Amino acid sequence: MKGYDQVIFTNELLYHRSVGSKIQETRRSWEERCSWFPAAQRELYGRCSEIYEECLKKYGNDHYEYYLKRNRLREEHRVNTKSYKNRETRKSERCMAHLKGYKASLTSNDEYGRVKPMQLFYCF
Known part of the structure; x- marks a missing residue:
């Protein structure tokens, strides 16, 4: 049973x-x-992106950017705003000349920027 x-x-x-x-x-x-x-x-x-484009045209850039920041909309909806375009141009014009001549710091093997990982595990 x-x-x-x-x-x-x-x-x-x-x-x-x-x-x-x-x-x-x-x-x-x-x-x-x-x-x-x-x-x-x-x-x-x-239709979200279309609706946001219509709002940008209807209400203007300042009101639309305020709305974007307040509601934290995704990056894809910010593409047509003035601040986004300014930020992109600043990124493309950024000069990296100040990094010329920099060296990596010494590693534990007294070498610049090269680590030989196989030598670290000889303890096994």
Whole structure:
């Protein structure tokens, strides 16, 4: 004879049956009332960049940049703003001449910038 380590009472069985029937009812009501939402959401999220471009044209650069900073929008929506364009030109014009002649510091092997990893593990 097989032993069971859990006893299921009648009220638990009735609860599980009612939950099972509620799942079907919930799924049906969702399909009737809310099934349009994921498709609409996909469409609107696909139009985000267009909507932000329209807002930039409609409200101007200053208001749009304030909105971008306040809501922390992604970088892809900042591309057309003046501050982003200025930042990109500054990045491209940055001079790195001050790094000329720099040397890496001495390593533990008394060599400049070269580490021989195989020599570090001779302890095994």
